[in-house]
Amino acid sequence: MTHYFISSTHGDDMCDGRTPTTAWRTLSKAGTIAFQPGDALLLERGAHFAGESLHLHGVIGAPDAPVTIGCYGAEDASLPLIACDGNGRWFEDYRAPIGGLPHRNRGEVSTAVLLRDCSYVHMRDLEITNRRIDDSDDHAFNDLEVMDRTGVAVIAENGGTSRGIRLERLYIHDVNGNIYDKHMANGGIQIIAHFPEDASTIETNIARFDDLRIADNVVRDTSRWGIAVGYTAYLNLIDHGGRDTDGNWDNTFDYGDGTIDDATIRRYGATNVVVEGNLVERAGGDAITVMYCDRPLVQRNVSREAAVDIRDDVYTATTNDRVAAAIWPWRCKNALFEYNEAYDTLNADHGNGDGQAWDADFGDGTEYRYNYSRNNSGGCIMFCNEKAVNSLFYCNVSERDLMGAIDIPRNPDAAVTGNVFIIADGADPLRLDRADGAAIIEGNTFIHTGSAPRCTDWHPHGSQVEYAGNVYIGFSTIPEEEQGDDPQAPKRR
Template sequence: MEICGRCYYVSAIHGDDNNDGTESHPLKSLYAVNCLDLQPGDQVLLERGSVFEGQFLHLDVQGTKEHPIYIGAYGTGERPLIQTNGQGIWYQDYGTQLDAPTHVYKGYVSSAVLLYDCEYVTVENLEITNCGGVFGETYSAPHKMNRTGVAGIAKNRGTLHEIHLNNLYIHDVEGNVYDKHMNNGGIYFTCLKPDEEEKTGVARYENVSVRGCHLKRTSRWGIAIGYSYKCKEFMMAELPDELFEKYGHHNIYIADNYVEEIGGDGITVMYAMKPLVEYNSGDSCALEMNDRYYSEPENRGGKVAAGIWPWKSKDALLTYNEMRDMRLNQDSMAWDADSGDGTLYQYNYSRLNEGGCVMFCLEEAIHNEFRYNVSMDDLGGTISPSGNPDAWIHHNVFYHRAEVPFVRARMDDGTYTAEENKFYQI
């Protein structure tokens, strides 16, 4: 990376916020970083071994393509730890109701790292937690504060470009188990209604990547990019390219991540044109989609979660991923081609998922293909063509128990074509 701006050093061990931020005289806190007027090419480096207790990093900064802003680590030892403990509170409001009246669309959120209208920014090599919070608040409280490890917001700058999250360890994020589309979980990007859309244009993302991150014990989501206030524009089966040119995301890349012990869904990409999701691995997701945790939903439904899947995307490619041990709920399968156009799953591996291998979800999931995948001992029912009109399932290998049906019961009212698959009883 070409260095053209200033480098600010931050050490919780031997820094001082009265210092000038050089390596020999580092700043001490993230509060000082939040006050910096970061310019294109600037860097903020947190010292390895530092623990930023009860602190948060909230940025509204813009680099350029030639000179991005970089947030990372320096020194030796463990990654710097941002331990937010329910601090870093901000107010999220989509500015409109979402595609279901039961979806919460506004409220307070606690985020360890908030990238608000940021672009040309890279964040990497950090450890992040966000547990604790309001005194007396129970874990499953119906209006519990939403919490995030990293939250991305697009609102008042039109299309945001080049945001990259690399090698982050995000764990113990105690979010709200019910709120699916607030910034709630390990990594969650959303687009909110602009104050003056006619001037700024539609809020959306282009060239966002999440790579090499480890998400553990985050709720509700593991990784999600990126729910949009324009969701009602996508309420159809055929999703023309022009729709994404106006309202959707482009060049979303999610790769080499590991999600485990997640409260709800593992990895989801939303409202994206040709997103690529590859070489990710998941283990033991949907841990909270049950009556023990999902105990006070009030009028909210949605006690469902799947492993790695797209929502309202066009020509999504999900390849070389692995998902194991999804816990039982109304969905709980490894893969879910959900209400998208042209979803392709290929070369993926699933094992012991309690809701089966793959679902093709409802009438607005069209032109979907499932090929060259391996399912090893998935449970409940291997496939779920739930209301789907035209799934094509071919050249896969299914290892199954004798008592496990190919089509899951009560999820069998769709149409599919199965060709050249191999079945082995175990």
């Protein structure tokens, strides 16, 4: 078990790098190491690696002897800073379509820390930035062609299942990526699986993740994503991708009735995923999203002011996917979100088609419990469209989320039970501009905070909503099915 040391201030690349007094100077020396289980790469506290990046390929530790990337030096000194600033470029290629425009599936990316086909690697206690410090590329910051940038990217590609990755106590900030591009390595932390280079091994060498933990990180001012986990070229198999007459994937998908087969998601998706204790502030788009994961656990995270760039005077090159919410899943099976907090998600009043704290999106069995939201511009919870199935939302608190607390656009089902909705003045229990889905709303407490009782539409045209056993405070009407035979009960108007 060997420790390797790097110091930007008094290291020397001519040394052996094996003690603090014989430390290397540059991060490029890490690429010369044949890491063995139990080895460690340590960056000196207070060091500043300007214009450098740390890219590791094929590093394999062991379950009981992971390779560690961290820091050394005086505990009162600052974390070592990797300030990539557009360097660390590599070519990303999913080798398959991954969804509609404007999202690319291949192109040049700048990444400060890249782990590619690695397993049992634990990284912690680093500061990471990737700023766009000038306009030398002749693009405005909100052009479609702006290069994707990442703080940390973890890629599974040619090495089969990537296991035992830990990203902990990182401080990632000022990552100025492409404001439109969702699924390239573009944002604070991106975990992605590509098809392998050898197309004949797509089924025998499946690139995916198992035993992944992203915990206790601070992510600020990143575009587009804060933390995104699990997007994969294998969505073409999970979502029954279509092929053209030449047998090539054609970027069409068949989601069926929205349910996700257990064996399929376990074979091709990410398993044993935990995202906990992270703080994400001012993400350009979404704060935290898990995608194509089997039973991920997302808990005790905080999102503040997500969707900074998702507004009609910034996101101008296209209107496609001008949507972002705080903490949510995409095409996951039985995703559990608990004890999370989401505040001030932005811009539902400025062109963001979402803006909610939570969103059950094209998932099967999404469950939210014991979460807290406040002042999110698009509401509290959305059950997103026809393929969001078996969704549960219970024992959560929504305080003055705007527009409408519950958003049901075309969803087939949702159980909303035992929650407290404190409705902002001028807002409604349902988001009325698109309430054409279905929900059972039972045992909740609705409290309107305005100075006058609120008259709202409990059954908007096209909706299929059933109410039972709810408490209504500060409303001049309640749902008809809740009025009973009490002649004093308020009537619908």
